[in-house]
Amino acid sequence: METQVQTGLEVLVSTSWVEEHLKDPKVRVVEVDVDTKAYAEGHIPGAVGWDWNLQLCDTLRRDIIPQAKFEQLMSDSGISPETTVVLYGDNNNWFAAWAFWQLKIYGHRDVRLMDGGRKKWLAESRELTQDSPKQQAKASYKANQPDYSIRAFLPEVQEASSRETSHLVDVRSPQEFTGEILAPPGLPETCQRGGHVPGAKSIPWGKACREDGTFKSVDELKTLYGGAGVTGEKPVIAYCRIGERSSHTWFVLKYLLGYKTVKNYDGSWTEWGNLVAAPVEKP
């Protein structure tokens, strides 16, 4: 099943657009942060907070959120299949993009990111609250069967590496790409070996953003990825360490540049870099 693609820039909304729609019953704003305590500090009035570590993954095995749990989360958040879901978060929307990707896996039609994320909202001194949103009427959400056309698993990445069937885009920092460090400073998930998947190109996720956290223009993004040979004519698989930064790049390639076949490899380096006998390239 092919993901239903929202086209153009309708997937991206500004902070002012969000402010204008705070009381729009068709819109649900959701904050998803790396720092799971940030929401409690102060959040957009009416926004629901999702904890990526508990609510957006399978807490038993390593996997995305199971379908039944996803349906429960959406229902509890007052989201129906017709709701416009606007996601935002810290670190320029890392885990907001992770949530976006999962909402698309389960077929939610209208999902958007708030350009610039939490940082921009704070920097613009827009209204915050520490109050929990008013209890929403629970919806009865029924998800589609998961669409794995936007998710890459290990065998496909192995094939992409050995047979060059897809572009592999490593979106981690240059020091992680070269193997100088195993994980970004302060982040816990690590691996046994440093380096990158053979054949991968290094295009750090942050190059897609401006200093204020918003995405660069489509022309700038085309130059960035096209300059590295990633033009969209060939399928693309993005990866990072656990799949959140690569969700961000996946969003850029799929929705802002409109590349047809883009997948997020959420196993990422914490899978590949821990595999016995996996080939590793350095630098």
Added chain:
Amino acid sequence: MKAEEYKEQKEQLAGWPVKIISYRIGTVYHVSIHNEEPGAWIVKSEGPNLADVALKARKEAADSLSKIKRNSSPAGCTSVPGF
């Protein structure tokens, strides 16, 4: 309530480039320190006095960053038949 006195500045801590973000919500100052690459936060601190909060955050971040092990293993590419 709003975030006020929002400020970002770049510095080096323990040899790593970082970005320090500070702001006030109500009477509480929040300071977070982020690595420049990839932009993830390393430590956060909060309290009523900006100078104290920033000092605490800088110290904790420097401690954390100074423990990062840099690898310098040989370059190259392994190739495993059948993988």
